[in-house]
Amino acid sequence: MLQAINVSMRYASKTLFEDINIKLDKGKRYGLIGANGAGKSTFLKILSREIEPSSGDIILDSGLKLGVLSQNQYAYENLSLKDAVLIGNKRLYDVIKEKEDLYANADLNDEKVNERLSELEMIYVEEDPMYECEVVIEKILQDLGFPSHIHNDLMKTLTGGDKFKILLAQALFPKPDALLLDEPTNNLDLHSISWLEENLKRHEGTLVVISHDRHFLNAVCTHILDLDFKTLREFSGNYDEWYIASTLIAKQQEMERNKKLKEKAELEDFIRRFGANASKAKQATSRQKQLEKLNLESLKVSSRRDPSITFKTRRNIGNEVLNIENISHAYGERKIFNNLNLTILPNEKIALIGVNGVGKSTLCKILAEVMQPNSGVVKWGATIEMGYFPQDTSEIIKGNESLYEWLRAFDKSLDSNEIRTSLGRMLFSGEEQEKSVGSLSGGEKHRIMLSKLMLAKSNFLLLDEPTNHLDLEAIIALGEALYSYQGGVICVSHDRELIGAFANRIIEIQEDKEGARIIDFHGSYEEYLLTYKNEQHP
Structure with a gap:
């Protein structure tokens, strides 16, 4: 149906992938995964013929329709x-x-x-x-x-x-007979994501989808295309099944690589010690031939790198955390909140959910005190030191400062090694730390914002869709970090894996003409879904 033959993509300083050969069959739904920068979007654009590969061909069977998700809003x-x-x-x-x-x-x-x-x-x-x-x-x-x-x-x-x-x-x-979707769940609320899943599961043609939503990949995909080692490997099954298989393969490759590296070191040591010794010359020559036969190139290192996210607190959280009293806010004639009251207690980690446009980001801005409500009061506890992750980081992360300088500007007392370690944890190493913040991609800006939060050591985190632009490895690491965090959390997210990983309280904001209606559920996301499974909640 849709086929890539010897497809390669090379730039002056980097090769994304080489000699990819794959046939994408009717009735199969492929999840295209890989580290940020591995070339997933580029490969999808090549499949759609939006861009030409450096070499190779794309073949779509005659008469078949190709559907592509436009990125130009x-x-x-x-x-x-x-x-x-x-x-x-x-x-x-x-x-x-x-x-x-x-x-x-x-x-x-x-x-x-x-x-x-x-x-x-x-x-x-x-x-x-x-x-x-x-x-x-x-x-x-x-x-x-x-x-x-x-x-x-x-x-x-x-x-x-x-x-x-x-x-x-x-x-x-x-x-369309072949449907290509690049990050279709971005900007979608939970209800829309569920609708999309059901729609795609009924797709009768070929589907190739890039997504960083693990739950979505598990629900939709019958096959996984893993873009790594500058090539594409196909696995049968969904994301979790791929993860089990790929982990086993990675461990086997690591053992093989370590074995060859050890053998290489032993051969080099023998040649160095006895190469000039006449009585051992024959053996040294034999070792040299063995060394030349060792094919370390075949055991390439994966492009995947897992970030290490750890949120620590500078001070313990007190008994009083947050009281929201009679908050009302409107945009023109449209009422967003009308006398909203909420109390947040210690040790609560809250997922804030609801359809797009219902007021989640507005509430975050009010709580972060970057926006004033029309009426009402936000009372933070005396011990609270709040760290805020806005939905749009582009207005905060800009300019010509290096990553190191940008982080240092927030706290001059920070130790230099601590800043560089924090950047390294978020996969900015070596020369990358000297890049200007203005040149960063969306995903990189989100990663440096997480570096900032790690350095701040706040005891309450207010996060507005932090997973946008993050890859699967980073989202999993973030979920684990929030679960282990000793402070309080309010996090807006449409990523069900993330919500399920950390939340012990779910607050859903529902639209209402007289101001938002709140469903306040004390429990995990899984328990929340079981409680409301017969109602129209995502």
């Missing part, structure tokens, strides 16, 4: 929501728009006009034989949380997260 600003989805089938979109124009403006008594309308009708039937496109689009939009009365609104009226949902609907609507 602002490409359809002047289209209605319905049309932005419809244009996912460009041929059908063009037919419908031409028909509308002819019926509105052309002379319907003109024979040529009627001939053209007949031609258009034939194309329409080819693309939509059941005449169901409008109903299908309306259902997709409603399933993604867009009520019918806004379906004709323009795309430019939506927030960034909602624009992304429309792009997702656009990719799914034509039911």
Whole structure:
């Protein structure tokens, strides 16, 4: 169906992958995984023919449709929501728009006009034989949380997260034979992710998806494509099954590598000691030949590196942590909160969940005191030292300072080694620590923000979607760090693995015309799901 033949991608200073050969079959759903920077998005763009590989070919069987998730949220600003989805089938979109124009403006008594309308009708039937496109689009939009009365609104009226949902609907609507999705769960709330999972499990063609959501990969994928060692390896099964198999392979390779390195050291030592000794010359020559036969290149080191995240506290947390008293806030006529009251106690680690736009980030900004509510009071306990991770780090992490200098600026008393160790824990080593913060990618900015929180040693962490841009290894490390942390936590996240790893209290914010309604559940995320499984909660 979709095939890569001897595909390589090389840049002047780096080779991403070489001689990839893979056939992607109908009915299989592939999760494409690998470390940040390994080339996952690049390989997907090569599959979609958006970019050309350095060498090799991509073959898509004749007549098959290819669907790709667009990353440009602002490409359809002047289209209605319905049309932005419809244009996912460009041929059908063009037919419908031409028909509308002819019926509105052309002379319907003109024979040529009627001939053209007949031609258009034939194309329409080819693309939509059941005449169901409008109903299908309306259902997709409603399933993604867009009520019918806004379906004709323009795309430019939506927030960034909602624009992304429309792009997702656009990719799914034509039911392409081969569907390529790069991080489709980014910007989606838990309900939308669940809807997407069910939709993709019904996909009958080929699916290749990049995701850092472990739960999503387990739910959707039948196969895993692991981009590592500058090549692509295929595994049958979901992410957890891949993890078991790859861990076993990695241990075997490590044992083999250590064995060869030890043998290499022994041979080199023998040659060094006896190479000039006439009586041992023959043996030394033999050892030299053995050394040359050792193929250490075949035992390459994985590009995966696990970050080491540890949050320590400078002081113990007291009995009083946080009281939210009668908080009300609105944007224009839209009420977000109306007399919201919450009490946070010691040892509580809270996952703050809810659909996009319901007010989670607004609440975080109010608690972080970067935004004032219209009314109400936020009372932090006297012992609380709060560390804040904003959803958008780009406004904080900018400029020409090096990573080291940027972190040092927050606390001049910090030990130099402590700063560099913190950066190293988040996989910034050597020369990388001297890069300017303004040149960092989204994922790198999130990692340096985690370095900052580790150095701050706060006893309460307020985190607004910290997993955006992080790879699977970093998300797992973050979950373990929050679980072990001795302080309090409020964390906004749509990542179910992360929430399940640390949370002992779930607060769901639900939309209400009179201000958000709160579901306050004391227990784990798994217990929360069991409690509300018969209700419409994600």
